[in-house]
Amino acid sequence: MATTGVSSSVTSGLDVNALVSQLMTVEQQPLAKLDKQEASYQAKLSAFGSIKGAVASFQSTMRTLSNASSFRTVTATASDTSVLSATALTSALPGSYSVEVSSLAQSQKLVAAGQSSVGTAIGSGATTTLSFDFGTITGTLTNGKYEAGATFSTAGGGVKTVTIDSSNNSLQGMRDAINAAGIGVTASIINDGSATPYRLVLSSNNMGAANSLKISATGDATVSALLANDPTAGALGQNLSESVSALNAVLKVNGITVSKASNSVSDVISGVTLNLAKLTTTPVTLTVAQDTAATAKAVNSFVASYNELSKTLKDLSSYDAATKKGATLQGDATIRNLQAKLRDMLNTTGTGALTSLSQIGVTFQRDGSLAVDSSKLNSAMQSNFNDIAGLFAATGKTSDSLVTYNASGINTKPGSYALTVTQLATQGNETGTAAPNLTIDATNDTLVMNINGINTTITLASKTYASALELASELQSKLNSATALSAAGVSVSASLDAGKISVSSNSYGATSSVVATSGNGLSNIFGTAISTTGVDVAGTINGVSASGSGQTLIAADSEAQGLSVLINGGALGSRGTVSYTKGYAYTLNNFATSVLASDGSLSSSTDEINTSIKSLAARRTALQHRLVGIEARYRAQFTALDQMLASMNTTSTFLTQQLAGMSNSNA
Numbered sequence: 001m002a003t004t005g006v007s008s009s010v011t012s013g014l015d016v017n018a019l020v021s022q023l024m025t026v027e028q029q030p031l032a033k034l035d036k037q038e039a040s041y042q043a044k045l046s047a048f049g050s051i052k053g054a055v056a057s058f059q060s061t062m063r064t065l066s067n068a069s070s071f072r073t074v075t076a077t078a079s080d081t082s083v084l085s086a087t088a089l090t091s092a093l094p095g096s097y098s099v100e101v102s103s104l105a106q107s108q109k110l111v112a113a114g115q116s117s118v119g120t121a122i123g124s125g126a127t128t129t130l131s132f133d134f135g136t137i138t139g140t141l142t143n144g145k146y147e148a149g150a151t152f153s154t155a156g157g158g159v160k161t162v163t164i165d166s167s168n169n170s171l172q173g174m175r176d177a178i179n180a181a182g183i184g185v186t187a188s189i190i191n192d193g194s195a196t197p198y199r200l201v202l203s204s205n206n207m208g209a210a211n212s213l214k215i216s217a218t219g220d221a222t223v224s225a226l227l228a229n230d231p232t233a234g235a236l237g238q239n240l241s242e243s244v245s246a247l248n249a250v251l252k253v254n255g256i257t258v259s260k261a262s263n264s265v266s267d268v269i270s271g272v273t274l275n276l277a278k279l280t281t282t283p284v285t286l287t288v289a290q291d292t293a294a295t296a297k298a299v300n301s302f303v304a305s306y307n308e309l310s311k312t313l314k315d316l317s318s319y320d321a322a323t324k325k326g327a328t329l330q331g332d333a334t335i336r337n338l339q340a341k342l343r344d345m346l347n348t349t350g351t352g353a354l355t356s357l358s359q360i361g362v363t364f365q366r367d368g369s370l371a372v373d374s375s376k377l378n379s380a381m382q383s384n385f386n387d388i389a390g391l392f393a394a395t396g397k398t399s400d401s402l403v404t405y406n407a408s409g410i411n412t413k414p415g416s417y418a419l420t421v422t423q424l425a426t427q428g429n430e431t432g433t434a435a436p437n438l439t440i441d442a443t444n445d446t447l448v449m450n451i452n453g454i455n456t457t458i459t460l461a462s463k464t465y466a467s468a469l470e471l472a473s474e475l476q477s478k479l480n481s482a483t484a485l486s487a488a489g490v491s492v493s494a495s496l497d498a499g500k501i502s503v504s505s506n507s508y509g510a511t512s513s514v515v516a517t518s519g520n521g522l523s524n525i526f527g528t529a530i531s532t533t534g535v536d537v538a539g540t541i542n543g544v545s546a547s548g549s550g551q552t553l554i555a556a557d558s559e560a561q562g563l564s565v566l567i568n569g570g571a572l573g574s575r576g577t578v579s580y581t582k583g584y585a586y587t588l589n590n591f592a593t594s595v596l597a598s599d600g601s602l603s604s605s606t607d608e609i610n611t612s613i614k615s616l617a618a619r620r621t622a623l624q625h626r627l628v629g630i631e632a633r634y635r636a637q638f639t640a641l642d643q644m645l646a647s648m649n650t651t652s653t654f655l656t657q658q659l660a661g662m663s664n665s666n667a
Contacts, residue, residue, distance in 0.1 A: 012644075034616050057308070085277070101276050119170050175189055208260075420573060432530075442462065552567075
């Protein structure tokens with residue numbers, strides 16, 4: 001009897017996939033543990049991200065509050081805001097002022113005769129030079145013209161010129177040429193509706209009586225007849241009509257009359273700028289006061305910012321006894337250290353007039369938050385308003401009124417430092433050796449001068465001056481309006497010294513100098529000039545020689561290093577002390593900055609977590625590779641078992657059939 005073979009494709013019905021799947025579920029349990037670990041790490045990363053955001057918000061508030069001006073705001077309030085408004089610097093002193101406004105400053109406006117067209121050529125097109133001089137007109141104005149006897153005194157800013165020729169000798173062309181020249185005059189064209197309606201209007205860009213115009217023209221007679229305007233030449237010499245006169249603002253402050261060229265007045269009440277809007281019928285009261293509301297707001301902002309950060313840290317690291325669950329970062333050393341340092345910094349005492357937060361009513365509560373006692377804060381503001389800033393910001397204070405705190409360095413430590421001045425800063429100066437000739441003409445009107453190392457050439461106005469003081473004023477004006485000097489922020493003051501002209505640089509120190517080098521007016525103005533270069537201030541801070549630059553002394557001592565003060569004058573020798581404090585907001589801002597830095601504690605913690613996550617990823621990859629092999633082995637083993645069982649089943653069936661056949665044969 002032939003034997004039947006068993007095919008390898010025959011199966012026993014064993015569910016290999018189900019068996020392998022169940023076994024692999026057990027084998028994959030380590031992967032689930034890795035996933036759980038990673039989820040924990042990701043939750044911590046998210047929590048640290050929230051903390052970084054909270055610290056950054058805290059840092060932003062502390063940076064703002066590190067500025068002393070946040071706590072020293074001063075208000076200036078007018079009883080009638082339709083007449084004037086005012087702003088005050090932190091240096092303004094509280095007080096009450098009576099203000100009366102009798103005149104507002106305004107700019108001069110001149111109107112030309114009407115023309116029938118804006119584009120038609122005026123005159124022959126011959127080159128014409130318009131010369132504009134600014135100054136003060138004294139005289140009687142009737143129907144837009146000054147009567148005979150009027151005078152014009154130049155302001156000394158120099159004559160500005162505009163060229164009119166065949167390319168721009170229309171009304172429109174003249175307007176555009178004047179505006180493009182940038183000489184301090186704005187030209188416009190209005191239509192008055194008459195038969196010759198188009199009229200050129202010239203407006204001085206600056207207010208004030210000293211900004212009236214004198215206009216001369218050389219060249220085309222028609223252009224000259226339209227625009228030349230000399231207020232001293234009678235009606236025939238005034239071709240323009242004055243529609244608005246240049247005026248100064250005139251006001252009384254506490255009964256003292258003041259005249260200013262602008263409606264914005266900042267040098268009458270120290271630290272206060274008045275913005276005039278209307279004439280008064282009755283005096284207006286201006287009240288300058290310390291802004292306690294702004295200071296209270298700043299203190300409350302400090303408390304709220306600290307509490308918000310403290311709550312975030314607590315919520316992400318605490319244990320909830322009710323739910324018996326710990327927060328994501330419970331027990332984290334970085335968070336504990338952060339909380340401890342924040343609290344420690346607020347428990348330290350300062351070195352200023354106020355030394356602790358409790359003195360202004362800011363105290364810790366039982367839950368670790370801060371609270372403000374408004375009554376105690378108000379009391380502190382009434383008695384120590386200016387000192388509250390030192391409790392929060394980095395500030396300096398001097399005992400000498402002629403010494404001003406400037407700044408500090410990153411290494412300056414809080415403390416009180418003795419100041420000694422051994423040399424006062426001086427200004428560069430040049431003084432003449434003889435009184436000047438007061439008649440200036442083309443033979444003695446130019447000077448070439450070097451101010452603080454910058455060369456400039458000036459031309460004095462030709463005239464016979466009433467006094468040496470008037471000539472000195474002209475010299476000062478021309479120097480201060482010289483482009484080379486003004487562009488560099490350099491200016492001078494000219495005065496008389498026993499009848500001789502003296503010019504001083506307005507800066508101090510070794511770089512301050514005034515030297516008249518040449519020009520046909522050199523000997524006339526100065527004779528044989530004597531020039532003296534300025535010197536820097538010198539002295540010690542905390543007993544160590546400080547670095548002098550102009551009027552500024554900068555400490556070199558290790559404790560006070562970087563502390564900078566301005567010596568405004570006074571005597572040589574001991575000048576009292578300079579006290580420097582680093583307030584809470586300043587210190588906390590620096591702390592927050594260090595915490596958020598790339599090498600700070602938060603970055604270190606998140607770097608460690610990211611390293612752990614990368615390690616988990618590597619372990620997962622290795623485990624996944626191993627599980628592939630395990631699954632393949634299980635599948636091979638159970639497939640072989642399945643085939644073996646199938647073979648055995650086939651053999652069993654065959655034997656059963658053979659035995660049954662044999663039984664039938666024997667029967």
